[in-house]
Amino acid sequence: METQFISFADTPSNSFGQAEEDAPLLDAYSNTVVNVAKKVSPSVVQIKVSGRKASGQPDNPRRRGRGDEGTGSGFIISSDGYVITNNHVVADANKIEVALPDGRELDATLVGRDAATDIAVIKIYGEGLRGIRFADSKQVQVGQIAIAVGNPFGFQYSLTAGVVSALGRTLRSESGRMIDDVIQTDASLNPGNSGGPLVNSHGDVIGVNTAVILPAQGICFAVSSNLTALVAGKLIMHGRVRRGYLGIAGQLINLTERIKQYNQLNAKTGVLIASLEPDGIAYNTELQPGDIIVGFNNQPVATVDDLHRLLTEDTIGQRLPISVLHQNLRKEVVVVPGELK
Secondary structure, three states, X not given: OOOOOOOOOHHHHHHHHHHHHHHHHHHHHHXXXXXXXXXXXXXXXXXXXXXXXXXXXXXXXXOEOOOOOEEEEEEEOOOOOEEEEEHHHHOOOOEEXXXXXXXXXXXXXXXXXXXXXXXXXXXXXXXXXXXXXEOOHHHOOOOOEEEEEEOHHHOOOEEEEEEEEEEEEEEEOOOOOEEEEEEEEOOOOOOOOOOOEEEOOOOOEEEEEEEEOOOOXXXXXXXXXXXHHHHHHHHHHHOOOOOEEOOEEEEEEEOOHHHHHHOOOOOOEEEEEEEEOOOOOOEOOOOOOOOEEEEEOOEEOOOHHHHHHHOOHHHOOOOEEEEEEEOOEEEEEXXXXXXXX
C-alpha cells in the first residue's frame, strides 16, 4: 500500500503573503491615527469643576464625580484661550479649572453656555495655546474614520478610534429641546469624554462628544461641528443663544383623517395648546387653549420640536402668522415671539 503525505506548506505561505499585502494598509491606518494624536492632543484639555450648585434635578449619568465636583474634557479653538466643552460639564459650577497636556493648571471663566445644544465656551489665559479647527460636518460620511480624544474616568488624554456610524440623528438635551444633526459613532466614549473633540483623519473637529447609551456598546453621539461653531460664535459674541418664545404650554395630539382631509393637512399630528401665559414677553392673545398649532411662519408644525426649531433668533419681535385648528377648522392668526430667557 502506497503511503501518501499531505503537505500544508501552501496555507502558511498564502497567509504570510496576505499579511505582507495587508501590512501597508495597516501601517497607513496606524500612521493616520498616530499623526492625528500628535496634532490634536496638545489642544485637548481636562476640565475640573467644583462648588456645583444644587439644582434639585436627579443625578445625571453624563456627569462624573461625587458631590459638587466633576470632570470632563474640552478643546482649545484659538490661541487666545477659548475652549469648547459640554454645557453639562460646567453647568452650575462655581469654580472651573483647566489642566493642559504640558502640566499647567489654569483657572477658567465661563463665557457662555447653551443647554439646548449642550455646548459651552470657557476661557483660559496662558501662553503657547494651540487651537484646532473645525471641519465642515456636511462633508462627513458614514464609514469614515472618527477619532475621539478625552479624559475618560480621569485617564488623561486617552484616544479611541472608530468610524462614523450614522448621520442626522437627534438627541434630547437637558433643556428638553432636540439637538439636531447629531453624529453617531462607535469610537468608545465614557464618562469624562464629554466635551472632547471627535475628529477626522486630518485632525479637524467634526463633532463634540456629548452622550453615550449606557447599556449599549459602540453607540455614542457628538454634536456636529457646524452646529457647535454656530453656537460657540454666539456665545463668544453675546454670552447666550437667543431663541424665540411664545408663552404656551403644548403637547402632541393626533389628528383624525377627517380633520386632515377637510383642512388639507399632511401631518398626522399637531401641537395642542394646553395653557397660555398672557401678557408675558410674547404677544399671543389671538391663541386660545384648546387650539391646535399646525403651522408657524408658513412652515408645517407636527410636533413641539418642530416649533422649537422654528423659533429662532430671527423670529423675536416679529409679527408672524401661525396656523391653528380652532374647533377643528383651520385659521391664521398673528403672534409676536418674545425672547426666551
